[in-house]
Amino acid sequence: MQSRKFGRTGREVSEIGFGSWAIGAAWGEVNDDDAVAALHAALDAGVTFIDTADVYGDGRSEKLIAKVMKERGGERPFIATKAGKRLPAQTVEGFSQENLTDWVDRSLRYLEADTLDLVQLHCPLTDLYYHPEVFERLDRLVEQGKIRNYGVSVERVEEALKAMEYPGVVSVQIIFNAFRQRPAERFFDIAKKNDVAIIARVPLASGLLSGKFKAETKFEDNDHRKFNRNGEAFDVGETFSGVPYEVGLAAVERIRPLVSGDTTMAKFALRWILMFDAVTVVIPGARNPAQARSNAEAANLAPLSSELMAKIRNIYDQDIKPYVHQRW
Numbered sequence: 001m002q003s004r005k006f007g008r009t010g011r012e013v014s015e016i017g018f019g020s021w022a023i024g025a026a027w028g029e030v031n032d033d034d035a036v037a038a039l040h041a042a043l044d045a046g047v048t049f050i051d052t053a054d055v056y057g058d059g060r061s062e063k064l065i066a067k068v069m070k071e072r073g074g075e076r077p078f079i080a081t082k083a084g085k086r087l088p089a090q091t092v093e094g095f096s097q098e099n100l101t102d103w104v105d106r107s108l109r110y111l112e113a114d115t116l117d118l119v120q121l122h123c124p125l126t127d128l129y130y131h132p133e134v135f136e137r138l139d140r141l142v143e144q145g146k147i148r149n150y151g152v153s154v155e156r157v158e159e160a161l162k163a164m165e166y167p168g169v170v171s172v173q174i175i176f177n178a179f180r181q182r183p184a185e186r187f188f189d190i191a192k193k194n195d196v197a198i199i200a201r202v203p204l205a206s207g208l209l210s211g212k213f214k215a216e217t218k219f220e221d222n223d224h225r226k227f228n229r230n231g232e233a234f235d236v237g238e239t240f241s242g243v244p245y246e247v248g249l250a251a252v253e254r255i256r257p258l259v260s261g262d263t264t265m266a267k268f269a270l271r272w273i274l275m276f277d278a279v280t281v282v283i284p285g286a287r288n289p290a291q292a293r294s295n296a297e298a299a300n301l302a303p304l305s306s307e308l309m310a311k312i313r314n315i316y317d318q319d320i321k322p323y324v325h326q327r328w
Contacts, residue, residue, distance in 0.1 A: 036067060
């Protein structure tokens with residue numbers, strides 16, 4: 001497992017991290033034993049970055065992470081959480097000093113931590129990025145020692161660009177994968193120039209890029225890949241990266257012949273992301289130890305050739321770009 005510098009924090013993290021949405025909620029049933037085992041497997045494989053949020057199972061994910069930390073002891077990995085989605089309605093006014101403090105205090109309790117490594121505003125409404133007082137409130141939480149650093153998780157490239165205007169923002173989490181390539185066009189270069197860490201989420205397009213799904217695949221009722229396919233519950237870009245399911249399936253079949261040897265499509269998709277040096281860490285989810293180990297193994301794949309990268313870009317341009325590129 002290779003490490004990459006996490007922006008200007010002075011920390012280094014594994015280039016493959018662990019995304020813990022799936023062990024919290026909204027990805028079908030995952031029992032606690034499987035979730036704990038998946039976390040242990042990832043850490044055993046060299047993962048040193050865990051991403052979570054206070055709304056993943058209403059704190060379930062944070063509590064499971066704390067349980068694993070207690071079982072393992074020793075040096076803790078870099079643990080990033082998110083705040084803001086517990087608001088009953090998304091408003092700028094909701095990000096008050098009182099609310100931000102309450103959210104951070106609960107995450108401190110649930111993660112059983114003295115200080116949070118990183119708190120990210122959790123995909124807030126676009127207007128928030130035009131309110132510097134919100135970021136000043138985060139500065140106060142840093143001064144108080146409740147958080148070491150803060151960043152943002154965004155839906156749109158434009159939000160990422162605006163967020164980087166605030167000097168306290170050390171990281172941006174954004175959807176980036178072979179089906180969502182727009183961040184690489186302009187945002188990556190600016191983030192590198194500003195020494196801002198990039199956390200690549202939804203790296204497998206909600207599993208589409210694993211190559212395991214078919215038109216007849218059924219998802220559980222409590223899986224967002226069923227209940228949010230058209231954006232019924234939250235931004236549709238979070239489900240299959242906003243790509244219409246059947247369109248994504250067809251594009252996957254064009255990618256499949258490019259994956260050689262005994263490499264899985266999922267590992268290939270993760271290695272594609274790691275080809276971009278602006279990316280600090282990619283955070284695939286895992287619902288069991290086998291998935292966690294497989295994700296970590298992607299770091300061992302040889303770099304992809306320029307020819308392969310061009311073929312993936314061509315598939316994106318022809319099949320996917322019209323649906324997603326200008327939307328996010």
